Amino acid sequence: MFEDSTSLTNILLIVSLSVNVITLLIVLRLRSNVIKKEEPVPAPNRAKVNPIKPAVDVGVVFCRNCGNQYESTEGLCPSCGTPR
Ligand SMILES: [Zn+2]
Numbered sequence: 001m002f003e004d005s006t007s008l009t010n011i012l013l014i015v016s017l018s019v020n021v022i023t024l025l026i027v028l029r030l031r032s033n034v035i036k037k038e039e040p041v042p043a044p045n046r047a048k049v050n051p052i053k054p055a056v057d058v059g060v061v062f063c064r065n066c067g068n069q070y071e072s073t074e075g076l077c078p079s080c081g082t083p084r
Contacts, residue, residue, distance in 0.1 A: 061084055062069055063077040070078050077084075 059072045060069055061072045063080060063082055064084075065082040066077065066080045068077050068079040072084065075084060076082065
């Protein structure tokens, strides 16, 4: 009985020790990851940034045929159907 409790204590000690070691390893890994993240990384995604859409085709135009005023997004005069 005495021996059993001693071995149980030993096992508990070993387990807690190994848990400590594992925790230490995890902390060290996280630390190294943080250090790695601080290194300058090339950004290939920079070209993906969309430039601001040119607002050229938005506005009001007048029909060449009938002089009707309509939005340039229409493409055709809604009155007579003449393309811009
Ligand atoms: Zn028209």
